[in-house]
Amino acid sequence: MELLNKILAKFKRGKGADVGVYGSDVGENGGEARRNGIEAGGEVDFLKKISKAGNKKRKDVIYGVYDNKSDSITERFNDFLVDHSSVSIKEKSYFFHMLAVMVDAGIPVVHALKAYAGRTSNERFARVLKTIAYNSEHGFSLSDAMVGFQDVFTEVEIGVIKSGEAVGKLDVMLFKLSDQVGRDHDLRMKLWGASFYPLSVLAILLIVGVAMLVWVFPTLLNLLSEGGVGFGDLPLSTRILMHVNNFVTGYYWLILLAIFGMYGLFKAYTSTDAGATAWDYVKIRLPAIGLLLRRYYVLQFVSLMGVLMEAGLPVIQCLEITANAIPNRIFKLKIRDIVENVKKGGKISESISDTEFLFPPEVVEMLRVGESTASLGKVSEKVSVQYQMEIDHSLKKLTSIFEPVMILLVGVFVAVLALAVMSPIFNLGSTIS
Numbered sequence: 001m002e003l004l005n006k007i008l009a010k011f012k013r014g015k016g017a018d019v020g021v022y023g024s025d026v027g028e029n030g031g032e033a034r035r036n037g038i039e040a041g042g043e044v045d046f047l048k049k050i051s052k053a054g055n056k057k058r059k060d061v062i063y064g065v066y067d068n069k070s071d072s073i074t075e076r077f078n079d080f081l082v083d084h085s086s087v088s089i090k091e092k093s094y095f096f097h098m099l100a101v102m103v104d105a106g107i108p109v110v111h112a113l114k115a116y117a118g119r120t121s122n123e124r125f126a127r128v129l130k131t132i133a134y135n136s137e138h139g140f141s142l143s144d145a146m147v148g149f150q151d152v153f154t155e156v157e158i159g160v161i162k163s164g165e166a167v168g169k170l171d172v173m174l175f176k177l178s179d180q181v182g183r184d185h186d187l188r189m190k191l192w193g194a195s196f197y198p199l200s201v202l203a204i205l206l207i208v209g210v211a212m213l214v215w216v217f218p219t220l221l222n223l224l225s226e227g228g229v230g231f232g233d234l235p236l237s238t239r240i241l242m243h244v245n246n247f248v249t250g251y252y253w254l255i256l257l258a259i260f261g262m263y264g265l266f267k268a269y270t271s272t273d274a275g276a277t278a279w280d281y282v283k284i285r286l287p288a289i290g291l292l293l294r295r296y297y298v299l300q301f302v303s304l305m306g307v308l309m310e311a312g313l314p315v316i317q318c319l320e321i322t323a324n325a326i327p328n329r330i331f332k333l334k335i336r337d338i339v340e341n342v343k344k345g346g347k348i349s350e351s352i353s354d355t356e357f358l359f360p361p362e363v364v365e366m367l368r369v370g371e372s373t374a375s376l377g378k379v380s381e382k383v384s385v386q387y388q389m390e391i392d393h394s395l396k397k398l399t400s401i402f403e404p405v406m407i408l409l410v411g412v413f414v415a416v417l418a419l420a421v422m423s424p425i426f427n428l429g430s431t432i433s
Helices: 002-022 027-035 040-053 073-083 089-104 109-119 123-137 142-147 155-167 170-226 236-250 252-270 273-285 289-310 315-325 329-343 348-352 361-372 376-432
Strands: none
Touching (some): 073 123, 089 170, 123 142, 142 155, 155 170, 155 289, 170 289, 170 376, 273 329, 289 315, 289 376, 348 361
């Protein structure tokens, strides 16, 4: 009888475990869940935790409406940091693509803006999009609402969207804009990747050289002086490094002052129109790098002209927007000169034919064909694709040149240090013997 009572009690406990919080008998599944250490109530709690983790509250900030004067100093300081942060080109490229997809699917622009603002991880961009959506709800067009954030959206992007709204092809223009911004981002990443290797090698060599002069070389000098090795008995490389070491350790403050002073003078000079123009000219005249920069600016010119003209903007407006978008002042001056010639009835190809240094003959001929066939936008896009390939080839070529040069530089650096450090040690050993 006692054994039967134990069996019934055990069966009742198992039955209760299977019912769980759902109020139904789940049979073997409940038993399996219990064996895995998960109660039905635990499952609900787990789902609640997931839901809370995915619903992080974000401040609903609308610029021009939101007021943080009553907030704490910490919150206001955080708002200051967020409002002065940047939005990456990659983020904008993905935004334009997703906005194009949603608009093409029939979702209203305002709802699409709010949807993307809710999923982006960039707090600054989320606030900008919420403000644009708010202004769009109150009578502004998308392009007019974006004008208030020219630190986020460029004149080219606003112009393309404005033309897309005018002709009723906003989704098409957004896809083109997404492709253009994405290619620009990829090219910048390739330029940075090509320059990272030589810059990192030079930085490491500089750090190693300073460390040798500050910590290793003084110890070596003490060892030599204790061993009775005179200054005249040292190799030439060691004597040169001794003078460098004495100058660096004795006048490091003067070196830092000179570096910061020269940098300040350089920034002050390049902040003027004449200085900035002269520096931009020097950059495009540099060996190897100058050619790459000129190709990059030509690529910007033809790609922007292609996108803007395909968007339906007038030629003069396309040129003016392109001139403002290109950072190099030499190209800016030339494009503005093209604008004046076009206003007088001239052609773009004729205006750039006299500056072969900036615009190669093949670009002139392609644009001439585009003007003669009334397809300048499409021809410009084809030229941009060709120049994209040429820049990729140039980057690979530069990288293949930099690698052996960097290896040679590191070898010379190591050899000089070895001669300067090891030779007196060998001499000291010979003296002791």
